[in-house]
Amino acid sequence: MRAQQIVVARPINAQPVAADFRLEEIELPAPEAGELLVRTRALSLDPYVGSTLRGRHMGHDSGAPGTLVVGLGIGEILESQDGDFSPGDLIAAEIGWRDHAIVKAETARRVDATLTPLSLHLGVLGMPGLTAYAGMTHRAKARAGDKVLISSAAGPVGGTAGQIARIHGATKVVGIAGSPEKCALVEDKYGFDQCINYKEEGWQDKIANAFPEGIDVYWDNVGGELLNTALTNLALYGRVVLCGLASQYHVDDRPAGPNPGLYIGKRAELYGLVVYDFYGEQADYAAKAAQWIADGKLTYVEDVAQGLVAAPAQFEKLMRGENIGKTVVRLD
């Protein structure tokens, strides 16, 4: 059958823009044994793809012109050559930016079709939500009374992490974001106590003033100067979850990190987080999070574009940091 897909149009050596991509039509083969033919219902656009396209993400080299752009998606099965799945089932899988795809059944994860909109399985119920949950629960071990600082707080990981810290009993949750609009989202929608715009002068002092007794948990999506500032304001025995390096997605050299003396002086506890390790908990987490949403304890915001052709412009918006909430493309 015919399918539409979006591929890299030219080598990408800087922050990706819409013109770096082009739409093309291809002929999909019929699914073979163990494969599924799916119709894409929603696509996730993620910051890490920016580095992937430049060959910077572990193991991938997906930036060559003509290459399909990578991306997790939600697909509806049209035809199944695998005993575990039937037509009509909904799955999450690496689909890429296309409207139909052949997917290996062993790489597909069934999602609960009763939890809608389906794009939530790419955000608060999906990998970003699981990242936040695993990091706050298993690594930082957030607990009653914690005072918590979250970077990239307007994003789906940070926004969920702060809310989950609160669910675990945190008494103060402060976010960091890059615009007044994002900060409004963090305070008004996610219910953080405060949001600090790191693009405004004096953000370092604002962090210090927000935590007179020190930061118990710092969630780092960024690295760089923000990590240094958070460490400087850490409480003794404060915990740091290292989750991402947004400050480095578009630089060529990996900059050095904080001097180890900072960690020693604060008796800091640092925890590297990779969500892959927690995939086994995905279904349990999704059920738990759906209940939190139903109970009004957990809120999400999506930045939605409609239709596959809208993906490149939507991705450019994400790369510019102009998205508000989890960035998705719906293909319904």
Added chain:
Amino acid sequence: MRAQQIVVARPINAQPVAADFRLEEIELPAPEAGELLVRTRALSLDPYVGSTLRGRHMGHDSGAPGTLVVGLGIGEILESQDGDFSPGDLIAAEIGWRDHAIVKAETARRVDATLTPLSLHLGVLGMPGLTAYAGMTHRAKARAGDKVLISSAAGPVGGTAGQIARIHGATKVVGIAGSPEKCALVEDKYGFDQCINYKEEGWQDKIANAFPEGIDVYWDNVGGELLNTALTNLALYGRVVLCGLASQYHVDDRPAGPNPGLYIGKRAELYGLVVYDFYGEQADYAAKAAQWIADGKLTYVEDVAQGLVAAPAQFEKLMRGENIGKTVVRLD
């Protein structure tokens, strides 16, 4: 009464040498209420004093000419103006490099006179031993099956840390040291499986080869390239105890540390360690360690000089890295 002491003779702007110090005689006042007059029985010489003398250690500024050199010591009480102590009692306290001193009773810690030589209370039974014990037990939580790498392994902290890891069930303990003599000590006396001399070519490869399945626990006394190399060879979820920064004691700028991406990729757990936090466990630890020594599970090595006048040369030797074992001066 008359006392002899060693003071800074001239400003110290580089690695300290014996000629940076001079001996002088002073008149000690009589002890007032809450004070003790002690005769020094042993003095601890420690690497951190090198940075203290250059004004680099937190809060101290003890490098001005004429200033008494700092140092923990074991003292025998000659006269007590405090109800908790009596003449003949033995204490550990900040005495400095002198043969007699007035010490505030509230800063003194009684030591067990039956555990001899008394200088052990400055090493394996004292602060270095407690550092190793607290870091391995409470921070790294060393356990059966761990494969452990220890930097500065010939020193009293590193040497004890490796042996305590073994007591906790570590199945492989590898040390890093800076000379063949030190490596012989680490292997032959402390019983490590292997010691790697970081001053020989190819030490990075030797670390990688020693840990084909990765390092479970890395004890960092050094920072710098050694920390980077250990992180590169860390097992997933490996633990790192940050205890010291020997690579930075004699540099003016605090160099940056490893890129946080290294910690993320390894899901590393980092723990800053400051021994002050564990002083409450000192007596319990000393009793436990004394039993381990009696049982042949824990060994120590001292580098002893005799007499206060020998302290400057002994300290220069320590600064040059030529000491073998815990550096002390005995005044018996």
